[in-house]
Amino acid sequence: MSEINTKISSENQNFSKFAITENFTCIRFLDQNKERFELEFNLEKGTSFNTFLIKSNGELFIIHPPEKQYLNSFNKVIYNFFDQFHLDKINIITGHINPQMIETIKNISTQFKNIVITCSNPGFKLISELWNQRNPNLENFVEIQLPKINIIKKELNLELDNLLLDLIPIPTARWPGGLIIYERNQEILISEKIFSAHIASEYWSETNRISTEVDRKHFYDCLMAPMSNQVISITEKIAEYDIKTIAPLHGPAIEYSLKSFLNDYIRWGENLSKNNPKIALIYASAYGNTASIGDALAKGINRTSVEVESINCEFISNDVLIKSIQNADGYLIGSPTLGGHAPTPIVSALGTLLSEGNRDKPVGIFGSFGWSGEAIDLLESKLKDGGFKFSFDPIRIKFSPNKPKIKELEEIGTHFGRKIIKEAKRNSRKSDTGMITSKTDPKLQALGRVIGSLCVLTASKGKDENNIKGAMLASWVSQASFSPPGLSIAVAKDRSVESLLQIGDAFALNILSEKDFKEPLKRFTKPFAPGEDRFEGLNIELTPNEQIIIPESLAWLDASVKERMECGDHWVIYAEVLHGNILKSDSLTAVHHRKTGANY
Numbered sequence: 001m002s003e004i005n006t007k008i009s010s011e012n013q014n015f016s017k018f019a020i021t022e023n024f025t026c027i028r029f030l031d032q033n034k035e036r037f038e039l040e041f042n043l044e045k046g047t048s049f050n051t052f053l054i055k056s057n058g059e060l061f062i063i064h065p066p067e068k069q070y071l072n073s074f075n076k077v078i079y080n081f082f083d084q085f086h087l088d089k090i091n092i093i094t095g096h097i098n099p100q101m102i103e104t105i106k107n108i109s110t111q112f113k114n115i116v117i118t119c120s121n122p123g124f125k126l127i128s129e130l131w132n133q134r135n136p137n138l139e140n141f142v143e144i145q146l147p148k149i150n151i152i153k154k155e156l157n158l159e160l161d162n163l164l165l166d167l168i169p170i171p172t173a174r175w176p177g178g179l180i181i182y183e184r185n186q187e188i189l190i191s192e193k194i195f196s197a198h199i200a201s202e203y204w205s206e207t208n209r210i211s212t213e214v215d216r217k218h219f220y221d222c223l224m225a226p227m228s229n230q231v232i233s234i235t236e237k238i239a240e241y242d243i244k245t246i247a248p249l250h251g252p253a254i255e256y257s258l259k260s261f262l263n264d265y266i267r268w269g270e271n272l273s274k275n276n277p278k279i280a281l282i283y284a285s286a287y288g289n290t291a292s293i294g295d296a297l298a299k300g301i302n303r304t305s306v307e308v309e310s311i312n313c314e315f316i317s318n319d320v321l322i323k324s325i326q327n328a329d330g331y332l333i334g335s336p337t338l339g340g341h342a343p344t345p346i347v348s349a350l351g352t353l354l355s356e357g358n359r360d361k362p363v364g365i366f367g368s369f370g371w372s373g374e375a376i377d378l379l380e381s382k383l384k385d386g387g388f389k390f391s392f393d394p395i396r397i398k399f400s401p402n403k404p405k406i407k408e409l410e411e412i413g414t415h416f417g418r419k420i421i422k423e424a425k426r427n428s429r430k431s432d433t434g435m436i437t438s439k440t441d442p443k444l445q446a447l448g449r450v451i452g453s454l455c456v457l458t459a460s461k462g463k464d465e466n467n468i469k470g471a472m473l474a475s476w477v478s479q480a481s482f483s484p485p486g487l488s489i490a491v492a493k494d495r496s497v498e499s500l501l502q503i504g505d506a507f508a509l510n511i512l513s514e515k516d517f518k519e520p521l522k523r524f525t526k527p528f529a530p531g532e533d534r535f536e537g538l539n540i541e542l543t544p545n546e547q548i549i550i551p552e553s554l555a556w557l558d559a560s561v562k563e564r565m566e567c568g569d570h571w572v573i574y575a576e577v578l579h580g581n582i583l584k585s586d587s588l589t590a591v592h593h594r595k596t597g598a599n600y
Helices: 069-084 099-111 121-130 207-239 258-271 289-302 318-327 342-357 374-385 403-428 442-447 496-500 518-525
Strands: 002-007 011-019 024-031 047-056 061-063 091-095 113-122 148-152 156-160 163-169 177-184 188-192 245-248 278-283 307-312 330-334 363-369 395-398 455-461 468-474 475-481 486-492 504-514 551-568 572-580
Touching: 011 069, 011 188, 024 069, 047 069, 047 245, 061 069, 069 099, 099 113, 099 121, 113 121, 121 148, 188 468, 207 258, 207 289, 245 258, 278 289, 278 318, 278 342, 278 403, 289 307, 289 330, 289 363, 289 395, 289 403, 307 318, 318 342, 330 342, 330 374, 330 403, 363 374, 395 403, 403 468, 403 496, 455 496, 468 486, 468 496, 468 518, 486 496, 486 551, 504 518
Parallel strands: 061 091, 091 113, 113 148, 188 245, 278 307, 278 330, 330 363, 363 395
Antiparallel strands: 002 011, 011 024, 024 047, 047 061, 156 163, 163 177, 177 188, 455 468, 455 504, 475 486, 486 572, 504 551, 551 572
């Protein structure tokens, strides 16, 4: 794979060209911006967008045109192709549709006349709805004629110069217009959102499996997990092809770990479907903001081992919706407000939930809005009048959630999932893990004799309005290395602070004194409401890495996460200690003694 890396004028962007064949090129647009609000960008490694260009018989095929933010760079590339190769027609092939991508296609259609768009039937519906949507406050709106659209019903085969393309629709709840493309001669699969990772990488492919594993798992957890059954089916279908390279929409290509990565996608999905309680997450989303709220709620729920079934009611049959509602142990329903109303598919789905839903099961509602919010009021009033019981106050977010709000949404999801688990345990009288957890079990009594220092882990990330903080009581702590000085901490998957302990993140470990541990113990063992400030009223100080020191600490350590290992219902975090100090030299460390290993 040959590469030409080209810098452009934008402060945070550049792009790379990768020549796959003489007439088949990947343009990777890189974005170093680490302050994006969406949950999927929480690892703060920037992102990239892969667009593919094919020259064939005087025509240019654009596979997955980039979003509006890359438009200036993209225009330079397109004009260069037309000037160099004297092309007279543009064929746009796209699956993932959103308003930002529509703006790019509009821009192309105003500059080049001979244009055809190829997409799936759900993709056609989305393009038609979004094409001339406008902000009601926007003046001088000019309608642009929609280009000719070629709709793919099942699969479409294209024979181009030295290339054979199979276009295969892969509709999912999150991306109903999904479309993967397989090029038979090079055995390359353009997988769109599936298998993506948000990394601003200038290299064509991963350097090894480990180099992108954490990022791809994070992308999966944020966006694929709520529709894991659909993703498993798609992955199994993809595995039937002879593939040398997977080129996703975001991030580097997958070559070295291709087979193991396909197996990972199936395994991750199967782990979410082991007869766990289920929540039906029903939504519609005009601009992606309501979907982002649902993603954050789902991420929090998944920490509790509850399965989330994501249902985009705009693209699902009523029979499937009824079955999902009847099989669910709880319900979430979300809607945008468009022109003062809820979208028609949401109104229809609400009617189905009212007629088929179980009033004894918990429900939550959410939505985004721009100027009003009537759709959320409608959901609230109808469900309340219908006898449903709300697990949390309706979530109303103007436009899009910021990072602190995303974290709060995750916490709301975790609380909701815990409620479902608690009810499932009450009904089954069995542990959700299938383990014997009786306090009289000898092995658990013996395990309980393992002791640890009583500590408070604190973590802070981001600046100003994007600052998010968390804390937890920790006693499963141990020194892990001499050089460099390091420690290990076990963190339960459903802990709110876990999302702040990714590789590269900083935290402080506050080691408590046996004389002064009672007050912090009381504070940090109480249940916190989602979004509640754990440090309100405390006279805190900061470490050199701007992590939080609580006043009762005997000593503190400033650390950076280097490794994470998944261990059952916990993550084991290995961190390098960067700074530290003793605050009370005349006191001993508080030690947590237990009688059983069945709980903390």
